[in-house]
Amino acid sequence: MTKIALFPGSFDPLTNGHLNMIERSTKMFDKVIVGVFVNTNKTALFTLEEKLVLIKAAVAHLENVEVIIQETKLTVEGAAELGATFLIRGIRNVKDYEYEKDIARMNHHLAPDLETVFLLADEAYAHISSSLLKEVLRFGGDVSMYLPDSINQALNQKNREMKLNEE
Template sequence: MKKIGLFPGSFDPLTFGHLDLITRGSALFDELVVGIFTNTNKTSYFTPEEKSALLKEAVKNLPNVKIVLQPQVLTVKSAEDLGAQFLLRGVRNGEDLTYEQNIAAMNHHLAPTIETVFLLSDPKYTFISSSMLKEVLRFGGDISTFVPKHVNQALKEKVKQFEQ
């Protein structure tokens, strides 16, 4: 049986922490689906289509990774529809672990046959969050060491649009 993992996220913006998890996850599964989901608690800079294009560019060297848009669907429903048996989640710190454990428990309640797999973040990425990077960028800080070059460029263009 083909092992399919789903890595859900809002990816706004895509960071090197995300890419590290995608790369490592692609080695664990026959197919890794990166699902671009809507997080109702966050304000997005990019449209789902823009996020998809940025992700596709970033993972073009990973043949078993595919990108899908899942804007208004439960993660476990998406996993079932995609035939994924696993959800891949990253954990940066203890706070993330508590948060992710609660999500995993709810997902298990909703879909008991789908297993959540946690990967610990590489220590060099443990303090990076998309929200933090957007805040730094908003106030003129340099985030180029935390995001791929093409994402950094797209972010600079977005900031210019917001300033107009």
């Protein structure tokens, strides 16, 4: 039986922490699907299509990874359609654990055969989030060490465009 895992997220942008989780997941599962989902609680900087292109480039070195867009379904519905029986979720701290635990329990209620696998963030990335990186960059800080090169370039370009629009 092929073990397929879905790693859902808004990935706005995908960070090296996300990439580390994806790389580690490829060693545990036959296929890892990175699902670019819409987070209704956040305003996205990148469009879904932009994220798709950027993430595909960042994971191109991983043979068993696929990247998809999912904008109108529950995660459990998307997982079922994709044949995924595992969800991958990253945990950076206790706050993440509390949040993710509740989601995992709801997902288990909705899809009892879908297992959530928690991966602890690598120490080098445990303190970062996409939101934090965008905030630091907005005020001129260097976040390049936390992003794949192509995503860092795209994020810097978006930041320049936003600043021009504010003027």
